[in-house]
Amino acid sequence: MPELILKPGKERSVMRRHPWIFEGAVAHLKGRARAGDTVDVLADNGRPLGRAAFSPQSQIRARLWSFDAEETIDHAFFKRRVAAAVAARAALPELREQQGLRLIHGESDGLPGVIADRYGDTVVLQLNSAGAEKWREAMVAALVQASGCARVFERSDSDVRGLEGLEPRTGALHGDEPGEVIIEEHGVRLAVDIRGGHKPGFDLDQRENRLLARRLAAGRSALNCFCYTGGFSLQALAGGAASVLSIDSSGPALEGARRNLALNPQLDAARAAWRDADVFEELRALKKAGARFDLIILDPPKFAPSAAHAERAARAYKDINLLGFRLLNPGGLLMSYSCSGGIGVELFQKILAGAASDAGVDARILRRLAAAPDHPVALAFPEGEYLKGLLCQVV
Numbered sequence: 001m002p003e004l005i006l007k008p009g010k011e012r013s014v015m016r017r018h019p020w021i022f023e024g025a026v027a028h029l030k031g032r033a034r035a036g037d038t039v040d041v042l043a044d045n046g047r048p049l050g051r052a053a054f055s056p057q058s059q060i061r062a063r064l065w066s067f068d069a070e071e072t073i074d075h076a077f078f079k080r081r082v083a084a085a086v087a088a089r090a091a092l093p094e095l096r097e098q099q100g101l102r103l104i105h106g107e108s109d110g111l112p113g114v115i116a117d118r119y120g121d122t123v124v125l126q127l128n129s130a131g132a133e134k135w136r137e138a139m140v141a142a143l144v145q146a147s148g149c150a151r152v153f154e155r156s157d158s159d160v161r162g163l164e165g166l167e168p169r170t171g172a173l174h175g176d177e178p179g180e181v182i183i184e185e186h187g188v189r190l191a192v193d194i195r196g197g198h199k200p201g202f203d204l205d206q207r208e209n210r211l212l213a214r215r216l217a218a219g220r221s222a223l224n225c226f227c228y229t230g231g232f233s234l235q236a237l238a239g240g241a242a243s244v245l246s247i248d249s250s251g252p253a254l255e256g257a258r259r260n261l262a263l264n265p266q267l268d269a270a271r272a273a274w275r276d277a278d279v280f281e282e283l284r285a286l287k288k289a290g291a292r293f294d295l296i297i298l299d300p301p302k303f304a305p306s307a308a309h310a311e312r313a314a315r316a317y318k319d320i321n322l323l324g325f326r327l328l329n330p331g332g333l334l335m336s337y338s339c340s341g342g343i344g345v346e347l348f349q350k351i352l353a354g355a356a357s358d359a360g361v362d363a364r365i366l367r368r369l370a371a372a373p374d375h376p377v378a379l380a381f382p383e384g385e386y387l388k389g390l391l392c393q394v395v
Contacts, residue, residue: 002031002039004052004062011043014050014064017380019107021052021062029054035165036134038065038073053112053131057165063112063131075138078111082142085109089374099183100192100204102374103147108384109376113164116143117204119181119192121150125173128160140173151175153194170195182263186211188234189263191256203231205371205387206299209335212369212391213297214239216333220294223247223286223327225279225320230257232297237267241295247275247282283323296324298336303343310342317343317351318358325359328394337369337389345388352390367391 006014010025021041033039033054039062041049048069052062065073085104089095103123104116113129116139123143127133133156140152152174161168172178178194185207192202213222213232217239224233227246236244248254254274261269275282279300298320303313317338324334338348349365356363369389371377377384 001051002029002033002037002054004029004033004039004041004054006041006043006049008044011047011049014041014067017067017378019052019064019112019381020060020383021064023059023061026061035130036132038131040069053129053134055130055164058130058163060129063107063129065110065112065131075141078135078138079142079145081110082116082139083146085111086146088376092373095374098185098207098374100185100190100202100207102204102372103143105375106384107381108378111139114139117202118147118149119183119194119202122178122181122194123147123149123152124194125152125154125156126158127154127156127169128158128164130164130166133164133166136173144174149174151178153178155194185231186214186235186238188238188260188267190229190231190234190260191263193256197229203228203299205339205375206231206337207372209337209369209372209389210235212367213295213335216295216335217241217244220333221292221329222295222297223293224297224299225283225324226298226300227257227274228253228299230260230274232299233257233272234260234264234267236295236297237261237271238264241271243271243273245273245275245293247277247279249276249278251276280319280323283320283327287323287326291327292329293327293332294329295333296328296335298324298334299339300337302340303338309340310347313340313343314347314351317348318355321352321355322359325356325361325363325394328361330394332394333366334363334392334394335369335389336392337387339387341383341386343388345385348388349390352392356392356394362395363392364395365390366393 005027007027039054050067052064101118113132115126157168181192214235217236222236222241222244224246233246303316371387
């Protein structure tokens with residue numbers, strides 16, 4: 001087997017069980033390896049460290065499949081790993097009845113570059129690394145067996161694949177082509193666009209935060225920014241919000257939101273308003289018009305895909321939260337999120353503190369928010385904690 005030899009001292013992160021090996025940590029490759037091939041990882045003194053998938057075009061030159069240097073990486077390996085990931089979700093009572101569920105969460109499930117989301121009887125699979133790409137067939141077979149799903153549809157169309165030298169791929173991998181899938185989340189019905197939706201289909205990571213919004217919404221006037229297909233909006237209506245204004249710059253997303261509202265006749269559609277607009281511009285217009293709200297949800301898209309973009313992203317996060325604080329009534333609540341991996345938890349809190357100060361309000365943190373438990377974060381892989389949020393109250 002080819003051997004990836006690390007530079008002196010670069011074995012420390014691997015010994016702490018971090019699964020990524022960057023280009024700068026590699027001394028040389030002994031033998032030949034193509035993209036996705038399994039290589040033995042060795043310290044500079046020859047000590048075996050584990051087995052990894054090789055990626056010659058990525059700055060992340062290898063991703064460890066196993067920290068056991070003797071473990072065979074084959075179909076049986078992926079069968080075990082996928083089965084363990086599915087079983088871990090089934091062991092959590094709050095996840096057992098969920099119709100929308102993340103089954104595999106990449107590195108935190110020991111499967112770097114692999115994302116699998118289940119919507120009813122359909123699994124959507126993303127393969128975002130060279131190693132995941134090489135083991136596509138093994139991954140599909142393991143998912144079908146572990147989940148009992150009727151179909152697996154590939155949505156490997158993220159920008160990350162380009163960094164691995166991989167072309168986008170979409171299409172059915174098992175079973176027939178999926179149509180519209182309807183799931184129920186905390187009593188609210190939602191239509192999921194498997195083939196053309198975002199992330200792909202729906203933001204499952206925000207499931208428990210949407211439930212929190214529902215519990216906070218009773219009697220409040222709510223504003224949901226970057227609303228996408230209305231997940232937070234519908235839960236706020238279900239929680240008894242007096243009104244919900246939802247803003248997004250995507251017409252198709254808003255059409256999906258209206259479609260979701262129509263799927264739930266128990267909700268009072270008269271309390272919902274949808275606005276196709278740039279969120280930053282619309283918030284300024286609302287402030288100028290004297291609008292005020294009791295509950296504001298800010299769930300913007302990824303402003304910082306990496307730490308290199310953090311400074312520019314921090315300005316955008318500060319601007320949007322500054323506008324949010326200015327629109328809150330006294331005692332009002334702000335649920336603010338960042339899904340940017342380049343913005344850490346501490347930095348995000350500093351950004352909101354600065355926004356509140358510039359808005360001239362005193363605010364306090366009531367709760368720290370994160371992804372749902374089917375999106376675990378390995379202790380040795382802090383990069384997996386991409387979604388972070390704060391529930392703040394204007395004093």
